[in-house]
Amino acid sequence: MTIMDRNGRLFGKISIIDVIVVLAVVVLAAALYVKTHQPETGVNVTEQYITYQVKMTNQPQYVVDALAVGDQLYDKERSTNGSLGEIIQIDVEPGTQLTSLMDGTIADVPCEDRYNIVLTVRGKGLYNEKDGYMLNRIYALGANSSRNLNTKYAWFTVGVLNVALDDQAAQ
Amino acid sequence: MERNTHPFRLRLNLFDIILLIVAVAVAGGLLWFSARSSQNDQQTPTASTVEYTVLFRRMTPGTSQLIQVGDSLVDTIKNYQLGTVLSIDIQPAVTQVLDQESKTYVDAVVEGYDDVYLTVSASCTQTDDSILVDGGYDLRVGQTTYVRGPGYMGSGPVISIERGE
Numbered sequence: 001m002t003i004m005d006r007n008g009r010l011f012g013k014i015s016i017i018d019v020i021v022v023l024a025v026v027v028l029a030a031a032l033y034v035k036t037h038q039p040e041t042g043v044n045v046t047e048q049y050i051t052y053q054v055k056m057t058n059q060p061q062y063v064v065d066a067l068a069v070g071d072q073l074y075d076k077e078r079s080t081n082g083s084l085g086e087i088i089q090i091d092v093e094p095g096t097q098l099t100s101l102m103d104g105t106i107a108d109v110p111c112e113d114r115y116n117i118v119l120t121v122r123g124k125g126l127y128n129e130k131d132g133y134m135l136n137r138i139y140a141l142g143a144n145s146s147r148n149l150n151t152k153y154a155w156f157t158v159g160v161l162n163v164a165l166d167d168q169a170a171q
Numbered sequence: 172m173e174r175n176t177h178p179f180r181l182r183l184n185l186f187d188i189i190l191l192i193v194a195v196a197v198a199g200g201l202l203w204f205s206a207r208s209s210q211n212d213q214q215t216p217t218a219s220t221v222e223y224t225v226l227f228r229r230m231t232p233g234t235s236q237l238i239q240v241g242d243s244l245v246d247t248i249k250n251y252q253l254g255t256v257l258s259i260d261i262q263p264a265v266t267q268v269l270d271q272e273s274k275t276y277v278d279a280v281v282e283g284y285d286d287v288y289l290t291v292s293a294s295c296t297q298t299d300d301s302i303l304v305d306g307g308y309d310l311r312v313g314q315t316t317y318v319r320g321p322g323y324m325g326s327g328p329v330i331s332i333e334r335g336e
Contacts, residue, residue, distance in 0.1 A: 018186055025190065028197050032204065058276075062330035066312035074300050083300070102271050111267065111276040152300050153332050155311040 047124045049166035050085070050133055052141060054121065054149065054158035058097040058114045064090075066154035073121055074150050081136035084149070085123025092117055118161065133163045216296040221304070222257070222333040225316050227287040227325030229264040235285040237323040244291060247317045247324060251308035254293025256320070262286045287325065302332065 005012045010019065056063070067090055072083040095114025100106050125135040133141050145160045227235075244253040264284035267276045293304045302310045310329060317326045 014186060018190065021190060022193075025193050025197060029193070029200075032197060032200050060330075062328075063313055065331065068334075072300065097276060099269060099276075101274060107274060109269070109274045109276060112278050114267070114276070150300075150311055152297075152302065153312055153334065155313045 047126060047137070049122055050125045050127070050135060050141075050163060051088075051120065051122050051166055052085075052133075052163040053118055053161040054147070055116065055118045055161050056156050056158050057116045058095045058111050059117055059156070060114060063154060063156060064092055064115050064117060067117070067119070067151065071151040071153070073119075073123075075139070075147055076150060077148055078139060080139045083123070084135050084139060084141075085121040087119050087151070088122050089120035090117065091120075119158070122166070127165050133165075216298050216303070218294070218296055219335060220292060221254075221295045221297075221302055221310065221335075222290065222292050223254075223310060223329055224288055224290050224331045225318065226327040226330050227285075227289065227318070228327040229266070229281055229284045230287055230325060232283045232285075234323055235259075235261050235287045238287060238289065238320060242320040244289075244318050244320050246308055247319050249307070251305040252293070253304055253308065253316070253318060254291040256289050257292050258290040260288040260290075262288070286327075288330070297335065 003010060009015055067087065069087055069090060071087045073085055073087065074080060075084060093116050095111040095116050096108045097111050097114075098106060098108050101109075123135045125133060125139070126137055127133050131140065135141055141160060141163055143160050143162050146157065147160065148155070148157050150156070238256065238259050240256055240258060242256045244256065245251070246253055262285065264281040264286045265278045266281055268279045269275075270277050293310075295302050295304045295310070296306065297303075304310050310332060312329050312332055315326060315328055318324065
């Protein structure tokens with residue numbers, strides 16, 4: 001018995017066209033499985049908690065009042081894939097502003113009725129040496145960057161002070 | 172030439188049936204996956220009312236008297252309906268200036284000008300991350316608003332938004 005007969009059937013039973021279609025369906029099914037079970041970055045790693053601190057300077061009292069522990073942080077100007085994390089601590093200190101003085105110097109001088117605010121935020125993401133910290137796998141964040149962020153209730157400009165991995169893996 | 176007069180008959184063998192079942196299962200899986208993804212992306216907005224305070228900074232002398240409780244406010248850039256004035260608090264305008272001697276920014280009153288605090292009530296839709304007034308105006312503390320009322324205009328930051336529980 002030949003492998004393929006004159007009608008294109010394998011062992012005289014199965015059409016070669018049917019076999020090709022079966023292979024195509026199997027590839028589709030495999031693609032569906034990979035799409036639903038693998039991380040979007042294509043790297044099979046578990047997300048970790050990332051804790052970072054951002055600072056805003058010279059803010060009025062109403063900005064302090066508009067922030068609360070538990071608020072979620074967002075960036076409307078960039079792709080974030082959701083919340084960038086939850087505010088877990090708010091530190092408020094007397095406000096200052098970098099300014100030029102008449103003696104030719106530049107100094108961080110006090111501002112009456114203003115506050116410097118440091119937010120400690122905990123999000124989820126990945127870290128690798130090539131890309132650094134990637135919140136929600138897609139949002140790059142590093143110390144010394146400046147961002148316009150918002151919660152549901154407030155909008156503000158911050159400088160990023162530091163970013164670090166938490167010890168435990170995110171759920 | 173002989174004409175084909177046989178009517179069409181769909182003949183499926185076992186192999187074709189298995190193939191059809193697998194193809195339908197894969198298609199169903201893809202539909203389920205895309206439906207689940209879009210469900211995760213969407214938040215259901217809820218209709219409610221929001222009360223917020225906006226500060227009109229440094230209104231020119233006399234113009235703050237034009238503002239009345241009950242005035243309807245409109246965004247001057249895209250004409251969003253921003254709500255109705257509930258209360259008005261007029262204070263001397265204050266700005267920050269640098270005292271070169273003490274090397275400190277201090278509050279200084281701007282003589283003749285007013286800072287006006289307007290408490291406003293507006294219909295809105297709320298999601299987990301935003302409050303939209305009139306279907307599109309993103310309301311947040313710290314954001315500068317440009318507003319007109321009947322016969323006057325003002326600009327300044329939103330300074331508070333009542334948090335819903």
